[in-house]
Amino acid sequence: MKTKIQLIETTVINANDTLRISEDFDIGYKDLEGVAVLSSIGKGHIFRSFTVAGAELFPKNFEVEFLQSTNHVAPNERFFKVKDIADGKKVEIEYIDSGKADAYPYSLKIYMLLRDAG
Numbered sequence: 001m002k003t004k005i006q007l008i009e010t011t012v013i014n015a016n017d018t019l020r021i022s023e024d025f026d027i028g029y030k031d032l033e034g035v036a037v038l039s040s041i042g043k044g045h046i047f048r049s050f051t052v053a054g055a056e057l058f059p060k061n062f063e064v065e066f067l068q069s070t071n072h073v074a075p076n077e078r079f080f081k082v083k084d085i086a087d088g089k090k091v092e093i094e095y096i097d098s099g100k101a102d103a104y105p106y107s108l109k110i111y112m113l114l115r116d117a118g
Contacts, residue, residue, distance in 0.1 A: 002116040004029050008091070009109045012041075015099035018048070019108070022093075025052075025086040029114035032086040034079025036111040039068040044098030053089040057082060064095075079113045086114050 008023050025032065032052065045064040050057045069078040095108065 002029070004114045006112040006114055007109060008093070008112065009107060011105050012095075012097050012101070012108050013105045015097060015101070015104055017097045019095045019097075020093070021095065021110075022090060024090050025088055025112070026114065027088040029116050030085065030087045031115045032082060032084040032112060033115055034081050034113035035067050036069065036079045036113075037064055037067045038109050039070045040102075041068075041106055041108060042098065042101040044100045046096040046098070048094040048096050049092070050094075051092050052084050052086070054092075055084075057084060057091075079111070086112075 004026060006026055006029075008021060010019055010021055012019065035057075041064075043065055047058055047062045047064060049060060050062060067080045091112070093110070
Protein backbone atom coordinates (compact mmCIF):
# COMPACT_ATOMS: atom_id res chain seq x y z
CA MET A 1 0.00 0.00 0.00
CA LYS A 2 1.46 3.36 -1.05
CA THR A 3 1.03 6.42 1.14
CA LYS A 4 1.53 10.03 0.15
CA ILE A 5 1.13 13.34 1.88
CA GLN A 6 -0.15 15.92 -0.57
CA LEU A 7 0.58 19.50 0.46
CA ILE A 8 -1.74 22.36 -0.35
CA GLU A 9 0.13 25.59 0.33
CA THR A 10 -0.72 29.24 -0.10
CA THR A 11 0.20 32.57 1.48
CA VAL A 12 -2.07 34.62 3.72
CA ILE A 13 -1.01 38.21 3.14
CA ASN A 14 -3.20 40.23 5.50
CA ALA A 15 -5.22 39.78 8.66
CA ASN A 16 -8.83 38.73 8.00
CA ASP A 17 -8.11 37.65 4.41
CA THR A 18 -10.44 35.17 2.75
CA LEU A 19 -8.73 32.67 0.43
CA ARG A 20 -10.26 30.31 -2.11
CA ILE A 21 -8.21 27.22 -2.88
CA SER A 22 -8.93 24.70 -5.63
CA GLU A 23 -6.65 21.74 -6.30
CA ASP A 24 -6.90 18.22 -7.67
CA PHE A 25 -5.85 15.23 -5.61
CA ASP A 26 -3.03 13.23 -7.14
CA ILE A 27 -4.20 10.41 -9.40
CA GLY A 28 -3.39 6.89 -8.24
CA TYR A 29 -4.14 7.51 -4.57
CA LYS A 30 -7.69 6.28 -4.02
CA ASP A 31 -8.40 7.31 -0.44
CA LEU A 32 -8.14 10.52 1.54
CA GLU A 33 -7.51 9.29 5.08
CA GLY A 34 -6.51 12.38 7.02
CA VAL A 35 -6.12 16.17 7.09
CA ALA A 36 -3.71 18.26 9.16
CA VAL A 37 -2.84 21.96 9.52
CA LEU A 38 0.23 23.34 11.29
CA SER A 39 -0.43 24.93 14.67
CA SER A 40 2.04 27.75 13.93
CA ILE A 41 -0.61 29.78 12.06
CA GLY A 42 -2.41 30.74 15.27
CA LYS A 43 -5.99 30.20 16.38
CA GLY A 44 -9.48 31.25 15.44
CA HIS A 45 -9.27 30.59 11.68
CA ILE A 46 -12.27 29.12 9.85
CA PHE A 47 -12.88 26.87 6.86
CA ARG A 48 -16.03 28.51 5.52
CA SER A 49 -16.25 25.51 3.21
CA PHE A 50 -14.18 22.39 2.57
CA THR A 51 -15.43 20.08 -0.17
CA VAL A 52 -14.22 17.09 -2.19
CA ALA A 53 -15.84 16.77 -5.63
CA GLY A 54 -18.54 19.18 -4.46
CA ALA A 55 -19.46 17.13 -1.38
CA GLU A 56 -18.93 18.72 2.03
CA LEU A 57 -16.04 17.09 3.95
CA PHE A 58 -16.28 19.40 6.98
CA PRO A 59 -19.36 21.43 7.94
CA LYS A 60 -19.60 25.10 7.03
CA ASN A 61 -17.56 27.44 9.23
CA PHE A 62 -15.46 24.57 10.60
CA GLU A 63 -12.80 25.74 13.06
CA VAL A 64 -9.30 25.01 11.76
CA GLU A 65 -8.13 24.34 15.34
CA PHE A 66 -9.79 20.91 15.16
CA LEU A 67 -7.22 19.96 12.49
CA GLN A 68 -4.17 21.44 14.23
CA SER A 69 -1.70 19.65 16.48
CA THR A 70 1.54 20.59 18.16
CA ASN A 71 4.91 18.90 18.39
CA HIS A 72 3.65 17.24 21.59
CA VAL A 73 1.68 14.83 19.38
CA ALA A 74 3.51 11.94 17.75
CA PRO A 75 4.05 12.59 14.01
CA ASN A 76 1.95 9.61 12.90
CA GLU A 77 -0.96 10.81 15.09
CA ARG A 78 -1.20 14.39 13.76
CA PHE A 79 -3.82 13.77 11.09
CA PHE A 80 -7.53 14.27 11.73
CA LYS A 81 -8.90 11.00 10.39
CA VAL A 82 -11.40 11.10 7.54
CA LYS A 83 -12.46 8.59 4.90
CA ASP A 84 -13.26 9.83 1.42
CA ILE A 85 -12.48 8.93 -2.18
CA ALA A 86 -9.63 11.11 -3.46
CA ASP A 87 -8.37 9.67 -6.78
CA GLY A 88 -7.98 12.82 -8.89
CA LYS A 89 -11.04 14.56 -7.46
CA LYS A 90 -11.07 18.29 -6.83
CA VAL A 91 -10.73 19.67 -3.31
CA GLU A 92 -12.08 23.18 -2.82
CA ILE A 93 -11.49 25.19 0.32
CA GLU A 94 -12.57 28.63 1.45
CA TYR A 95 -10.38 29.80 4.33
CA ILE A 96 -11.00 32.84 6.55
CA ASP A 97 -8.09 34.23 8.57
CA SER A 98 -8.99 35.24 12.12
CA GLY A 99 -6.65 38.23 12.30
CA LYS A 100 -4.82 36.53 15.21
CA ALA A 101 -1.69 35.12 13.52
CA ASP A 102 1.66 35.97 15.10
CA ALA A 103 2.85 37.66 11.89
CA TYR A 104 1.69 38.45 8.35
CA PRO A 105 2.21 37.23 5.73
CA TYR A 106 2.29 33.55 6.70
CA SER A 107 2.23 30.26 4.85
CA LEU A 108 -0.98 28.23 5.18
CA LYS A 109 -0.12 24.55 4.73
CA ILE A 110 -2.84 21.90 4.58
CA TYR A 111 -1.57 18.32 4.59
CA MET A 112 -3.71 15.59 3.02
CA LEU A 113 -2.90 11.93 3.82
CA LEU A 114 -3.55 9.80 0.73
CA ARG A 115 -3.33 6.02 0.24
CA ASP A 116 -3.61 3.87 -2.84
CA ALA A 117 -6.08 1.02 -3.23
CA GLY A 118 -3.38 -1.69 -3.01
